[in-house]
Amino acid sequence: MSMSRQGWRWYDVAAEAVAAGALLPLAAAIACSFAPPGAPSAYADWWGTARGWEAMGRSMGLAALAATLAVALAWMLAAAAGRASTRYAFALAGLACLPLLVPSSLLATAWIAALGREGAVTQALRPIFGDATFSLFSPTGAAAALALRYFGLAALVLVYARRREEAHWPAEQVFRIPPLTRAVHLRLRPAIKPTVAAWLLVALFCLNDHIIPGMLLVSTYGTQVLIQYSALFDARGAAALAVPMAAVAALAAALALRLGATAWPSADRLLTTRRPPAPLLGRALGAGLAAAILALALAVPVTVLAYRAGSWSALGQAFAGARDQAWETLQVASAAGILCAAAGGLLAACWLRARRQGRWTAVPLVLLNLAVPPSLLAIGLLQLMQLSPWDALRNTSAGLVLGYGARFLPVATVVLFALWREEPPEPLAAARVHGLSGYRTVRHVLWPRHWPALGAVGLLAALLAATELEVSILLAPAGATTLGVRLYTLIHTAPESLTSSLALDMLLGVGPAVLVLALLVSLGRRRLAAEAP
Amino acid sequence: MNPCLVGHDLGFAYGERFVLRQARAVVAPGRVTALLGPSGSGKTTLLWLMAGLQTPRTGRVVVCDAPAAWQTGRPVGPGDRIGMVFQTPALWDHLTAEEHLEIVLSGKGLDRAARQRRIDALLERMHLGALRKRLPGRMSGGERQRLSIARALVTEPGWLLMDEPLAHLDGPARSDLLDVLRDVLADTRPGVLLATHDTDEALRLANDVVVLLDGAVAQAGTADEVMLRPADLAVARLLGPAAEIAGSAGGGVLRCDGTAVLEGLPAAATGPRRLILRPADLAFRPDASGPARVLRCERTPSGYQLVVEVAGARAWVQHGGPCAAGTVGRLVLVGSMP
Numbered sequence: 001m002s003m004s005r006q007g008w009r010w011y012d013v014a015a016e017a018v019a020a021g022a023l024l025p026l027a028a029a030i031a032c033s034f035a036p037p038g039a040p041s042a043y044a045d046w047w048g049t050a051r052g053w054e055a056m057g058r059s060m061g062l063a064a065l066a067a068t069l070a071v072a073l074a075w076m077l078a079a080a081a082g083r084a085s086t087r088y089a090f091a092l093a094g095l096a097c098l099p100l101l102v103p104s105s106l107l108a109t110a111w112i113a114a115l116g117r118e119g120a121v122t123q124a125l126r127p128i129f130g131d132a133t134f135s136l137f138s139p140t141g142a143a144a145a146l147a148l149r150y151f152g153l154a155a156l157v158l159v160y161a162r163r164r165e166e167a168h169w170p171a172e173q174v175f176r177i178p179p180l181t182r183a184v185h186l187r188l189r190p191a192i193k194p195t196v197a198a199w200l201l202v203a204l205f206c207l208n209d210h211i212i213p214g215m216l217l218v219s220t221y222g223t224q225v226l227i228q229y230s231a232l233f234d235a236r237g238a239a240a241l242a243v244p245m246a247a248v249a250a251l252a253a254a255l256a257l258r259l260g261a262t263a264w265p266s267a268d269r270l271l272t273t274r275r276p277p278a279p280l281l282g283r284a285l286g287a288g289l290a291a292a293i294l295a296l297a298l299a300v301p302v303t304v305l306a307y308r309a310g311s312w313s314a315l316g317q318a319f320a321g322a323r324d325q326a327w328e329t330l331q332v333a334s335a336a337g338i339l340c341a342a343a344g345g346l347l348a349a350c351w352l353r354a355r356r357q358g359r360w361t362a363v364p365l366v367l368l369n370l371a372v373p374p375s376l377l378a379i380g381l382l383q384l385m386q387l388s389p390w391d392a393l394r395n396t397s398a399g400l401v402l403g404y405g406a407r408f409l410p411v412a413t414v415v416l417f418a419l420w421r422e423e424p425p426e427p428l429a430a431a432r433v434h435g436l437s438g439y440r441t442v443r444h445v446l447w448p449r450h451w452p453a454l455g456a457v458g459l460l461a462a463l464l465a466a467t468e469l470e471v472s473i474l475l476a477p478a479g480a481t482t483l484g485v486r487l488y489t490l491i492h493t494a495p496e497s498l499t500s501s502l503a504l505d506m507l508l509g510v511g512p513a514v515l516v517l518a519l520l521v522s523l524g525r526r527r528l529a530a531e532a533p
Numbered sequence: 534m535n536p537c538l539v540g541h542d543l544g545f546a547y548g549e550r551f552v553l554r555q556a557r558a559v560v561a562p563g564r565v566t567a568l569l570g571p572s573g574s575g576k577t578t579l580l581w582l583m584a585g586l587q588t589p590r591t592g593r594v595v596v597c598d599a600p601a602a603w604q605t606g607r608p609v610g611p612g613d614r615i616g617m618v619f620q621t622p623a624l625w626d627h628l629t630a631e632e633h634l635e636i637v638l639s640g641k642g643l644d645r646a647a648r649q650r651r652i653d654a655l656l657e658r659m660h661l662g663a664l665r666k667r668l669p670g671r672m673s674g675g676e677r678q679r680l681s682i683a684r685a686l687v688t689e690p691g692w693l694l695m696d697e698p699l700a701h702l703d704g705p706a707r708s709d710l711l712d713v714l715r716d717v718l719a720d721t722r723p724g725v726l727l728a729t730h731d732t733d734e735a736l737r738l739a740n741d742v743v744v745l746l747d748g749a750v751a752q753a754g755t756a757d758e759v760m761l762r763p764a765d766l767a768v769a770r771l772l773g774p775a776a777e778i779a780g781s782a783g784g785g786v787l788r789c790d791g792t793a794v795l796e797g798l799p800a801a802a803t804g805p806r807r808l809i810l811r812p813a814d815l816a817f818r819p820d821a822s823g824p825a826r827v828l829r830c831e832r833t834p835s836g837y838q839l840v841v842e843v844a845g846a847r848a849w850v851q852h853g854g855p856c857a858a859g860t861v862g863r864l865v866l867v868g869s870m871p
Contacts (some may be wrong), residue, residue: 168625170586174617174694175684176603178640185636190627 012361015350018343019362022369025406026246029380040468042092042240042294051313052241054078059207059245062143062220067154068146071195072380074154077293082162083278083286086428092290093159094518096152101510103467103484104149104211106503109491111145113308113500114515120304142218148297153205154198154230157260161194193259200227200256204249208373211469215491221245222470223415225375229474239379246372253371315508318501326509329466329482332397336404337462341454343405344412346460352415356425370410377406378474394475403475404465411464412457419453419524452524453478459517463510535598537561538692538724543582544591545575553578553748558726559741560692563758565725567719567735567756569771570643570745577620579745580696583726584617614641616685616723618695622677624669630656630680631665634687639687658717659683675706677833682714686721692821693723699734711737732772736760744768769809774838776815776848779807789844793826797866812838812851814868819856823863830856 035041046052050308077096081089099107114121115136126133135141165187172182210222221241228238277283309315319326347363354361369377381403385394393399427449430439481489483506490499538560544727545553560566568576577593581587584592585603594601598656603615625633634652656662659679669677678698685693693697698714699707715738718725729735735742740757744752752764760772769775780789784800787795794806795815817825817839825843828850831839839850850864 069585109811170581170584170619171617171625171684173586174584174603175637175688176614176640181636181639185628185632186625190625196607243709 011346012353015346018347018398019366022055022343022366022406022409024364025377025380025384025403026368026372027380028383029239029376030243032379032383033243042234044243044295045237047244052244055219055224055241056248058139058218059210059220059222060248062139062146062204062213062218063206065140065143066146066150066206067199069144070202070206071154071158072291073147073151073297074158074198075195077151077155077290078158078162080286080288080293080342081290082159082166084290085277086159086166088287089159089162089290090156092294093152093155095294096155098148098152098298100129101153101463101467101514102507103469103487104209105215105469105484105488105491106467106506107301108145108215109499109503110210110305111141111148111245112167112491113496114290114300114304115141118496120307137217138311139213139218140275141380142213143206145212146209147202149209149212150205151200151297154202157198157201158191161191165190165244186415191529193262193410194333197256197259200252200259203420204252204256204371204425207245207249207252210375211488219259221294222373222375225373225379226473229375229379235379235383236263239376242373242376242379246376249371249373250368253367255399257367281415302504303501305500305507309504310501314497314501315505318498319505321498322483322502322505325481325483325486326505328397328480329484331480332400332404333466335397335401335464336408337460339401340408340412340461341458343409344416344457345450345454347409347413347422348416349389351413352420355421366413367410369406370408371494374407374468374470375474378403378471381406381475397477397480400475403471404461404468407468407471408461408464412461413462415457416453420450449525452520456524457519459513459520463513463517467506467510535595536596536760538583538594538596538601538726540579540583540592542592543579543589543594545582545587546590551590551592551748552748553589554851556745556748556750557753558743558750559753560724560726561741562691562724563722563729564740565738566741566743567739568726568728568743568745569730569732569735570728574695574745575748576730576745577696578748580617580694581819584615584694586699614688614690615694616688616690617684617690617693618678618681620696620700622669622681624677624680626669626682629666629668630672630683631662635682637687639682641762641790642745651689655683655687659713675702675710678702679710679713682710682717686717686723689721689722690716693718693725695725695727696714698727700729714738727859733835744771763809766809769811774812774849776810776846777807778810778843778846778848780844782806782807792844793863794824794844794846795864795866811819811868812849814866815848815850816821816867817841817850817856817862818850818865819860819862821861823861825862825864827856827858827860827862829858 007069007388014018041048074093074096077092078089079091111119113119113135117135117137119136121342122135136145168186172186177186208222210226211219225238225242228234228241231237278286309318347366351361351363351479353365381399382394384390385399391404427445428441431445438446466482467484468482469488471485472485473488476485483502486503487499487506490502539631540556540558543553543556543558544551556575558566558568558579568579569810578587582589585594585601590819596602596868603797620654625636628636631652634655635648638648638651646659647806649803653662656665656720659682661676661683664672664680669680672680678701682695682698694731698708702710711734718738725738727735727738732847739756742751742752744759744764746767752768759768763769763772763775766775766777769777778787778789778795780794782788782798784798785798785802786793787806787808797816817827825841825848828840828842828847830837830839835851837852837855839852839856841848841850848864854867
């Protein structure tokens with residue numbers, strides 16, 4: 001992380017190798033999608049007819065609708081909570097991200113329990129609306145469920161953007177900008193890029209989530225990929241359907257990153273003096289509306305799950321029936337977390353070095369793994385596992401861990417990169433200048449400053465792995481599924497009380513992990529803030 | 534009726550920690566008042582209170598003996614507008630230079646053509662004409678600061694509050710902007726309150742100086758008064774190197790414990806005296822029997838400065854040429870007696 005121009009070191013080479021390794025499944029999937037010489041093209045099968053285009057149109061339409069709903073909710077949350085205080089807005093936006101840390105199948109289960117054909121809310125409404133009662137099993141219902149899972153991401157982006165705008169309140173007040181001019185030029189205009197970036201980000205995640213739509217009986221390309229691979233045993237066809245979607249997703253991700261990067265040019269240090277509080281009534285209304293939005297996203301599904309579960313003993317029984325899956329989930333998620341933190345730390349540090357030295361690096365390309373459909377990565381890994389020596393990993397938990405690693409390594413890398421980029425390089429430079437050995441530098445300079453951040457990204461990656469479904473469905477070894485997959489497979493066959501109880505068990509497991517995560521984030525911020533110049 | 538902008542007995546606290554106590558600042562129309570003090574002395578807080586951006590715990594801000602218009606929120610006329618230059622440029626990152634001025638001018642009762650004329654003239658004046666379509670992120674530090682000043686001046690405010698406007702600029706950029714600023718202020722003649730920790734900047738721009746130390750006003754007066762007759766050693770040290778020599782005056786000499794530590798005093802000066810002396814007030818005459826000893830000789834932009842020890846005190850003396858450390862001599866008062 002030195003500022004000086006330096007040559008390659010062994011860890012730079014190692015980082016490039018890890019980045020290339022992380023991209024290998026994607027490359028294998030793309031290679032697999034192309035027909036061997038002489039065979040009919042899988043691309044022609046999908047994209048030469050209406051089938052592929054219909055799947056793409058349906059998926060993109062659903063993602064667009066979900067993203068629009070999510071951004072609208074996020075706007076309301078950011079504006080309403082922002083009236084109370086910026087800190088409150090950040091806290092609520094953080095809470096709104098909690099659905100990202102539980103499996104899609106859990107949320108779908110909860111919404112079905114609430115608004116499905118036999119859902120608690122649906123049954124309550126049926127005497128009033130009769131056959132016209134709203135049902136979740138429709139594209140609109142699926143889009144709403146998707147929106148409620150992902151709107152926290154948009155809320156975080158928008159709250160951050162609003163904070164940036166509102167940091168200019170002294171200038172607005174001193175220069176007495178008229179309300180209309182302020183609304184158009186100082187509020188709306190700077191919010192356009194962050195809003196579009198948030199929309200693209202949410203659309204990207206919705207596009208790659210076929211679990212919620214699938215459980216609500218809305219078929220997307222992700223469902224087709226799964227059917228093509230698992231039911232029709234056609235890896236080539238599945239990959240040929242997923243690769244163009246991956247290209248669309250990569251483009252959307254690049255555009256979102258570009259908009260996000262240009263939305264907040266760092267021309268000026270933010271004024272840190274807080275805006276005087278709004279009138280009490282306005283703050284109370286804002287806080288109440290924001291809390292209501294959050295309650296809709298979090299409290300409704302949890303309450304319905306609790307109602308459907310029936311009793312505490314049902315939770316114990318459901319857990320007893322899923323103890324093996326819980327143990328398997330804990331093991332593979334922990335391994336994935338450790339893998340992502342270690343490799344992500346290496347990649348982030350070397351990415352930063354390359355950037356400061358002004359040289360090219362392949363590390364940023366690993367972000368593609370987060371943008372492309374997860375099933376494509378899994379198919380790529382399965383193709384690799386047909387070759388020696390990778391075949392030893394086939395149908396093992398290690399293979400599943402590698403799948404999680406490929407999928408969530410970009411999260412760890414980008415979070416650590418963003419964190420370390422803001423850090424002054426002097427402490428490390430001082431260690432070098434004063435001749436500390438590599439071991440002492442790590443032991444006394446790097447580790448005390450960075451262990452909370454590494455722990456946080458490791459835990460985040462573990463949580464994401466524990467709640468992941470798409471990769472798990474394709475890569476989990478026979479007879480050893482994860483909790484999320486069990487929930488997904490039980491939903492249409494098991495009694496609702498069992499699925500609700502199992503979902504609540506998972507929530508109870510995720511809760512403490514999220515608290516530890518918040519603690520590590522807070523500790524990491526305090527450590528770096530204490531050493532900021 | 535007092536036509537000045539006055540902050541009366543202003544006090545402000547963060548929680549229970551007072552950062553400003555009973556501070557009084559007066560800005561006369563067409564004059565520049567420098568608010569001089571070290572970092573953390575309460576300059577920015579006082580400026581924000583004067584601008585109505587924070588509410589004082591005690592005191593009030595008045596113009597013409599009435600509460601300032603921007604504090605009460607009533608509609609403002611052209612005469613009681615304020616402009617402000619913040620410590621950081623505080624620009625709107627998504628707006629071009631021209632849009633910054635256009636938005637500040639909107640709703641101020643000017644038609645489009647008049648607005649455009651004023652914007653064009655000010656941008657040219659601030660050497661920003663070629664950058665009118667540029668975003669702040671693509672400007673240098675000096676250009677951003679010039680834009681911040683142009684934004685503050687575009688409404689032709691009656692009062693201009695500036696918080697360390699040159700603090701983040703390097704030598705040449707600072708000097709250029711200081712020249713531009715002095716010319717613009719001479720033409721537009723707003724009442725200016727300039728917060729700065731830089732004595733040079735304060736003395737070059739200001740007519741009046743208010744010295745803030747630890748959240749309280751240590752001295753207020755014209756720039757000459759404060760420079761020539763600092764209230765105490767702390768104020769004097771803020772303005773540059775200064776020594777305090779105490780003793781008994783008589784026969785043109787100041788004696789301390791029987792030793793003649795300073796010569797050249799007016800014959801009329803008698804009795805106990807405590808003098809605050811600047812380098813230009815003193816001369817060093819080498820003399821092997823003298824009470825003063827040169828500790829070191831420092832080069833300054835205008836020549837040399839000696840650090841001299843006399844009767845246990847340390848004094849700074851302007852000197853015509855280099856002088857070896859250890860040289861012994863006498864100190865002579867060359868300026869008027871403070």
